[in-house]
Amino acid sequence: MKRSTTTLAALLLGASTALSFVPQGARAADTGPLRFVLVPKVVHPWFDKVNDGARAAADSLSQLTGRKITVEYAAPQTADVSAQNDIIERSIATHPAGILLDPLDGKGNRAAMEESLQQGVGLTIFDSPAPEGLDVTAVGADFCEQGTLAADRLAGLIGHKGAVAIMMGVPTAPNHAERAACEKKAFAKYPDIKVVATGIDNDSIETAQKQAAAIMQSHPDLAGWVACDAAGPVGIGQAIRENGRVGKVAEVGLDNLNDMIELIRDGVAESSASSRPEMQGYWAVIAAWQKAVGQKTPKFIDTGIDILTKASLQAGAAR
Structure with missing residues (x-):
C-alpha cells in the first residue's frame, strides 16, 4: 500500500473542509471559551508534534465558531503512571471541557479515566486503543x-x-x-x-x-x-x-x-x-470539541501510517 507523507501544513490547508460539519447551533448557542487539557505519556519531542496539531485544530475552531478554544499541555516529566494519574486528577478539578489522554497503562490509568467521565469531563484517547468498556473516542493509527x-x-x-x-x-x-x-x-x-x-x-x-x-x-x-x-x-x-x-x-x-x-x-x-502525531493531535481536539458541544463522536479515528525513506524525504523537500 502506498503511503504519502502528511505535514502540519497539509492539515491546515484542509482545515476549512474538515470543519465544515459544525453542528447546528454550535456557533450561536454557546459563546464562552472552551479549554481542553492534553496529557501525553511523558515530556517528549513526539508529543510536541501532537501538541502542534492540537493547537492548530483549536485555532481553526476558534476562527470558525467565534468561540475561544484553547489547549493546555500537561506532561509528566517521566513515564510514570502515578504522575500521569495525578495530572489527570488535577486537571479534572479545574473543570476543563475535555481531557485528551495518551494512557501509560490501561489498567493503571483506569480509575482516573473513569473519574473524568463520572465528573462530566469528556475524555478523548489518542495514540492508544480505546479502553474497553469506556464510552470514549480513540484517535490514532492501526x-x-x-x-x-x-x-x-x-x-x-x-x-x-x-x-x-x-x-x-x-x-x-x-x-x-x-x-x-x-x-x-x-x-x-x-x-x-x-x-x-x-x-x-x-x-x-x-x-x-x-x-x-x-x-x-x-x-x-x-x-x-x-x-x-x-x-x-x-x-x-x-x-x-x-x-x-x-x-x-x-x-x-x-x-x-x-x-x-x-x-x-x-x-x-x-x-x-x-503514525502522524500532528494529525493525531488535530483530530483528538476535533473529537473532544464535538463531544463538548453535545454531539456523538466516532469510536475510532484512524490517522494512518506514513513510510518515511530517504527517497520520500527528498521528494518531500523538493515540493
Missing part, C-alpha cells in the same frame, strides 16, 4: 499494522534471515505492547529469523541508546532492529553509529522525530513507519 509494516520491511532488508532485536518502549502502554506483539508475530512468519533480545527504554532516547549498545555487544551477529515507540529507534540509531555498525546492522524506525529523519537521511536507519 498500531498492529504499524509494527507489522516495520518488521516485514526489516525482514526484507536482512534477506529474511538472521538475529533481530525489538526495543519495547513502555511495555504497559497499550500501543507499545500492541506493536511489540505484532512485530513478534511478523518475525515468526520467517523460519530463519530469530528475536534474540528485547530492550525496554521507557520512552527515553538515552535509555534506548544504552540498551541498544549493550544488546549489540552481547549479540555481535545481530542483523537488525525495530522499535515500539518514538524514542527507541533514535537511541538505537545513535548506538549503531557510535559502535561502528552502520551498514552492518539494519534499522527500521518508528515515527517522525527530527532525529529519526536525520538517521534516515544519513543512512543509519533505512526507513521509519510514522
